[in-house]
Amino acid sequence: MRWQFLSLLALARAAPNPKNHTRLPHNWGVALYPAFDILDIAGPIDPLFLLSFSNQINLTIIAETLDPVPIQPAYSAPNPYNSHFAVSVNPTHTFANPPPDLDVLLVPGGGADGESNPASVVDFVRITYPKVQYLITICTGSGVAAQAGVLDGKRATTNKYAWAEVTPLGPNVKWTSPARWTVDGNIWTSSGVTSGLDLIFAFIETYFGTKHARELQGITEQKRTFDPCDDPFAAWYSITPVGNCRLGYPVKKAH
């Protein structure tokens, strides 16, 4: 039954996309590293996966090695309650041998071990950004991109809880708050964790159209934030307002 609906979606998409983009972003890569935040990747992956039944969307997972990447840090810092979270995701490619034709690079946040971002993922983002159409960061993933230097002179935001920790990583970045997400050219950055869902719906709406965004919103039951400036957590964490969250993004009200 779900397939009947998906087939309808497919039929609806059989005609060439009417939007005037040179190339829809088909090939997505996630840059993964230990202690990544699993919701930072699952938030965008879920609607993209559903979109892949009505558009060709491919997704790969790229990491330093092909070993499973754990969400749990290596605990150089103490794990006071001896908790064990046995969750890991499998890479398909390495930073040394990534897919050759990525359209979008997605960088999640992480670093629950309190250590600096691994040099390998910072280097990969620095090398890869010039080759892709779009860079998307979720949560403290903007700290990785800032360290890579690719956010210099660009608007970006990050998790408001981690604001004081992340923003010094990019002294030349136009850090912006309040912002649920920001857009600057081909760079989209979200605030903390669940704001990645609002970012990806806005991205899908921009490049694949409102019809798809609305259908996927219904299937995932996401109570979307449509306004990129609607960021209650900036005040929650008393971030001094800075930058302009309205720039770069054509705000559309889908309802």
Added chain:
Amino acid sequence: MRWQFLSLLALARAAPNPKNHTRLPHNWGVALYPAFDILDIAGPIDPLFLLSFSNQINLTIIAETLDPVPIQPAYSAPNPYNSHFAVSVNPTHTFANPPPDLDVLLVPGGGADGESNPASVVDFVRITYPKVQYLITICTGSGVAAQAGVLDGKRATTNKYAWAEVTPLGPNVKWTSPARWTVDGNIWTSSGVTSGLDLIFAFIETYFGTKHARELQGITEQKRTFDPCDDPFAAWYSITPVGNCRLGYPVKKAH
């Protein structure tokens, strides 16, 4: 710096929990099966993982075999755009040899291949439910639990987009709509995908307290739905109202 904050949390939790529960739910297991919805598991896992720094919380992944479990279906149904989503999660235990001391079993939705739920996961839920303190289903995971018979006579909800497909799997279930989530005794069920986040915050608030729920909400920047009856997608998909979403759950306004 994040660790400094987490250490404060740890100190705050060093005193015995004042709530009068015989045993806090420490040991969580996720029942995984091919074509599971990754956001159905990542939504709850993320705040639970953050909670694991201030309480002992362990999480295991249980599946039919120890092979990686893919989010992509085996495509007995057509994949019209030849999309490829190379995402998989690694089990730690099998249905035949699960952890012996689970407190909570979490069952995600899935089945993007349109096939019926695998008998192995249905059997595992049937056998395991009597041994755990709590059963949580996300999205169409309530269809798995319904097929297992453990929802008979209980309030439950499911993804409103999949309502007509899932509810016949449990003719003796008190299916409830509108409902962002339901509670009936030790069974919590959520509506579609992202509603699992609202469920898990409500669960954490109920058993671990408002302070933790609020801290984790801030870190994940979740725009929580606090009212289990606040379910716009029931009307979105024109579901005839049935049942009472207010029963069983002590509705609290945290703000």
